[in-house]
Amino acid sequence: MDKKASVLFVCVHNAGRSQMAAAYLNHLAGDWVEVRSAGSAPANSINPAVVQAMLEEGIDISSETPKVLTNSAVESSDVVITMGCGDACPFYPGKRYLDWKLADPAGQGVDAVRPIRDEIKSLVKELIDTL
Numbered sequence: 235m236d237k238k239a240s241v242l243f244v245c246v247h248n249a250g251r252s253q254m255a256a257a258y259l260n261h262l263a264g265d266w267v268e269v270r271s272a273g274s275a276p277a278n279s280i281n282p283a284v285v286q287a288m289l290e291e292g293i294d295i296s297s298e299t300p301k302v303l304t305n306s307a308v309e310s311s312d313v314v315i316t317m318g319c320g321d322a323c324p325f326y327p328g329k330r331y332l333d334w335k336l337a338d339p340a341g342q343g344v345d346a347v348r349p350i351r352d353e354i355k356s357l358v359k360e361l362i363d364t365l
Contacts (some may be wrong), residue, residue, distance in 0.1 A: 239365040240268035242311035248273025248300035250281045250339040251317040254351055257288055257295045258358040267365060270307050276300035277340075284339055287347040291355075313365070332361075 243252035256271035313330045339347045
């Protein structure tokens, strides 16, 4: 493989869905994929229920911080996966775009986050097969 595939996960706050997806892709694909995540309106910190749900999977994302979505992050990614950021997501020709319809874990407890986490895990596994 000449070049690593690069994937950008985008949601509004970059505190839940996109962080879980990025963590799973890093965890399951290893270092052959470059992984980024960002939010159109980043939160101050990661959702604690999301951190807890990921720890149950043996993945610690407690040191991650929400990042603002930049045009350069989109430009340097092969695949851009949006999760409910709507019109805030920039569009560049030649990129592969996927929109994952996922419930928003904001304000939810860990019981509500687990099914979202599990859905993201299966979507990431499907994604890996297409990279």
